[in-house]
Amino acid sequence: MVQLAILSGQRAGATATACRFPFHIGREHGADFRLEEDGVWDRHLELDLQMPEGFVLTVRPEAQAAVNDQPVRRTLLRNGDLIAIGSVQFRFWLSVTRQGSLRLREILTWVSLAVLCAAQIALIYRLLQ
Numbered sequence: 439m440v441q442l443a444i445l446s447g448q449r450a451g452a453t454a455t456a457c458r459f460p461f462h463i464g465r466e467h468g469a470d471f472r473l474e475e476d477g478v479w480d481r482h483l484e485l486d487l488q489m490p491e492g493f494v495l496t497v498r499p500e501a502q503a504a505v506n507d508q509p510v511r512r513t514l515l516r517n518g519d520l521i522a523i524g525s526v527q528f529r530f531w532l533s534v535t536r537q538g539s540l541r542l543r544e545i546l547t548w549v550s551l552a553v554l555c556a557a558q559i560a561l562i563y564r565l566l567q
Contacts, residue, residue: 440485440493441533447475447526455533461485463523477502477524485515493530495521 440456454471463471464482473482479501488494493515497503504522505513515521519530 439487439533441531442471442521443529443531445520445527445529447473449473454528456485459485459487473523473526475524475526478526482523492516495530 440461442454442456444450444452444454456470458470461471462469462481462484463473464480465472465474465478466480469481479498481498482501483495483497483503486494486496491514494512495503495505495510495515496512497510501523503510505515505519507520507522515530517530517532521528521530
């Protein structure tokens, strides 16, 4: 659902995917996304999906974070926002979606059309006799 692309720090180039919310980021072992960088608190921040607003980033009172180089406590995130906590920067993205296969539906549609045509031909043949 949400992808965090790490731009700096020890894990630069890596990505993290958040599928369940709230999503916690910090140093502690129970965090959904664990970072061991300088300036990162045990439970630094939380991402949450709040409808109908969207994705909300909430920073813990003792911690500091910036979104697009602006200090924040709580903010609504947009696709492509740059988040900085401690010495780490990462980009907030909506993750790539995968389309499910429609093969079975397409086959059933064509079979239904073939049966309908066959029934109409049989009806015309019967009426002409």
